[in-house]
Amino acid sequence: MGSRLPWTVMNPNAETPAPRSLPRLHRAVVEWYGREARDLPWRAPDRTPWGVLVSEIMLQQTPVVRVLPVWTRWLQRWPEPTDLAAASPADVVRAWDRLGYPRRALRLHAAAQRIRDIHGGRVPEDHAELLALPGIGAYTAAAVAVFAFGQRHTVVDTNIRRAHARLFTGHALPARSLTAAENRLAEAVMPEDVAGSVAWNQAVMELGALVCTARAPRCGQCPVRDECAWVAAGSPPAAEKPRGQSWQGTDRQVRGAVMAVLRAAQDPVPRPLLLTDLAGSEQLAAGHSAPPDVVVERLGALWRLDAPTEQRERALAGLLADGLAAEEPAGIRLPG
Template sequence: MNSSRTPARDERLHGTHAAVIEWYRRASRDLPWRAPERTPWQVLVSEIMLQQTPVGRVLPVWRRWLEQWPEPGDLAAASPAEVLRAWDRLGYPRRALRLHAAAQNIAAEHDGRVPEDHAQLLALPGIGAYTAAAVAVFAFGQRHTVVDTNIRRVEARVFSGRALPSRSLTAAETRLAQDVLPQDIAESVAWNQAVMELGALICTARSPRCDECPVRRDCAWVAAGSPPAQETPRGQLWHGTDRQVRGAMMAVLRAADEPVRAQLLLTDLAGSEQIAGEHAAPPAVVIERLGALWRLPVPAEQRERALNGLLADGLATSDDGAVSLPG
């Protein structure tokens, strides 16, 4: 969309805003971090958990997390091991440690309250540009440009006529998001919420439901005949990757009350019975998760690389050949 201001452009843009926001009021999901009584801390926790993780997986963990640590100071007092166990299977567990570090900073530097100032949010450890903007908008009702994958995809289609945005956020996409953001503060908050939800529910990457879209008639991509993407979207690989091996190792460590011998994490199914038989048997739940790890058809060097990665990222510690979650 051309950023030059004309009455006709402003009228079209206002109509787009109004249609998407009205659709959101009718069709949005009822999520607890959107409730009127939600707190800034609840919003911050949700934003960290929702990064690269579906809502359905986040909801039960988010609820348990807030029951256990209802305020930043509560989480700040927890140990890294407690935090990583509570993170459960959300994936990308470094996010848990970043959230823990942010909570410690909030407790120490902001009297235990999530700061309202955008610059202070951005200065929190582990909080990037997207999360700072999202918390400022969704927790404090401020006017900032929020640019996640869903928003980028909707705006690429509606305003630029492209099937999909670039694989990485570009300066042009950021300028577009800023250009189409309503000037009115309340309307800007509503637009950020609504266009994000539209991308999650209707304007999806692989199977967009254009017939249900509130701005179908104004969509540049539909007007162009819905041309295919220049690049085929690639799903995130999982099976056979280091991420899968790391996740299986973390599952073992979360279940273990005692340090686990590194040899048990690095073996494969063929040698597991001999190794396990040489020592006292771990608890049943640890054996179950070790079994899942041993069954992964990956080479020894990949197991070593995955374990070394966990140690380097601070997600595990090693002492005298035994591995555990950080204390």
């Protein structure tokens, strides 16, 4: 696994020692991956490009443990892009369940329709064609090209960025947003040969996920600890602490609670039930048929948030604007 640039070219003024050789580094990380990698279905020998694409969309900002059951059900229900393309948006959003950021479900649905209409129902191999699919950004296009089709592209996700920052630059954490310098570094340290680049991308991503974590990294388990610029520098703390994603009391929390109601409901939900708990019992008794118990349960969860009416209205307006909900005279429902 050769590489065109030694690490010292990327960081010629480094005070920490450079790895003795990138090929040695590549071997150590890839061999570690062979021993320690998680057994995930989208990595299996019989994986399909569609399964890889679905996994990459689901894994955005969502932990593997939450993705696994939803991914499995999704592929059982829609094993090919054409199957998903034929589904209704409402069914797609329901199947997305509680993965969060449900706009991803609609984008994946739109991507499946484009794959059906433009690519004959097969996920395209060409990187530019992947990038042209709805909702597919630079990372996802590269990841599918690499992990589904075995091509050589730089794949730079959060885990890889963190591992690169520590190993090659001596920083505890990367910048908050991806930089051009990070992309150049990723390209420079990646093996030149195609098979080696695929193995490296997969392995260093797993290293970042399991060992080189944002909090409490397991340096004692790292196969390249002795080559790490951050460890050599004394493991200095990050200039800024990593920010946790707030949830309690946010519009996202209210949106999630509203979506939970809509996913459970087969019929439109009267708008007042979503906007104020005070109207709840009155509406249920005022000519509306009583909703199923699961809908009542989720309405109760929404009401218990004690969110101001303005916040509920804002959350509902956002869902309608994003195409995640639709309104008709009888109330609010999922789209399609």
